Amino acid sequence: MSTKGTSDARGAENGARKGSADAKRAESPHGTNALPEHVLDEIRELPARYPQHRSAVMPALDLAQEELGFLSPEAMSEVAAALDLDPGYVEGVATFYTLFHLQPIGRHRFYVCTNLSCSLRGSSDIVEHVKSAIGVREAGEVSKDGLFSYEEVECLGACEYAPMMRLDHEYHYDLTPVTITSLVAERRAPLSAAAKASRSRTRVAVPPDKAPPKKRAPRTKKIG
Numbered sequence: 001m002s003t004k005g006t007s008d009a010r011g012a013e014n015g016a017r018k019g020s021a022d023a024k025r026a027e028s029p030h031g032t033n034a035l036p037e038h039v040l041d042e043i044r045e046l047p048a049r050y051p052q053h054r055s056a057v058m059p060a061l062d063l064a065q066e067e068l069g070f071l072s073p074e075a076m077s078e079v080a081a082a083l084d085l086d087p088g089y090v091e092g093v094a095t096f097y098t099l100f101h102l103q104p105i106g107r108h109r110f111y112v113c114t115n116l117s118c119s120l121r122g123s124s125d126i127v128e129h130v131k132s133a134i135g136v137r138e139a140g141e142v143s144k145d146g147l148f149s150y151e152e153v154e155c156l157g158a159c160e161y162a163p164m165m166r167l168d169h170e171y172h173y174d175l176t177p178v179t180i181t182s183l184v185a186e187r188r189a190p191l192s193a194a195a196k197a198s199r200s201r202t203r204v205a206v207p208p209d210k211a212p213p214k215k216r217a218p219r220t221k222k223i224g
């Protein structure tokens, strides 16, 4: 997945991580930049699912990011150790793909497609509504409550459902301002234990198949 207009921000992210010693270190909302053992266990199990064990790097980084909210240098080192990969390779993957974040982002991330089909069907209005609903001025900014951030992304492979977006690990189609308002309100509401458990089971790295759905079906699609 790639994003628009984020190269400067990306450079700043990378610079922040590699930059001057007096720069403030980013910290996970959990107060630690290291991965807990249960996440490392999950990561260690990933290579068995792939013909080449290094293919597990993206889902592993996604698990790490899901846990911490971003990829800290410690987390990248731990992923490399857990997968028995060169740390430089893991860092290279993390810094190449814009879906990986080297600085904290919101707990819930809107990835609004602004490519051609979505643009023709009003994605710019959707972006403006997302910004207003979560209270941020620009892509990558985290809302004051720490719950949300958004990005504009290239085609997510569901053009016939434009305008569409990915919110965390779900695709949402035929978007309207009402949809956005409702999704934000749902995530601001306190979660029941069952809902928390359900959301925690939706973790995946990236859309496993970017081909658009063959038939018009549900308006919301869980990825994975």
Ligand code: FES
Binding pocket: 113, 114, 115, 116, 117, 118, 119, 154, 155, 156, 157, 158, 159, 160, 162, 164
């Ligand atoms: S242009 Fe938005 S999903 Fe393809």
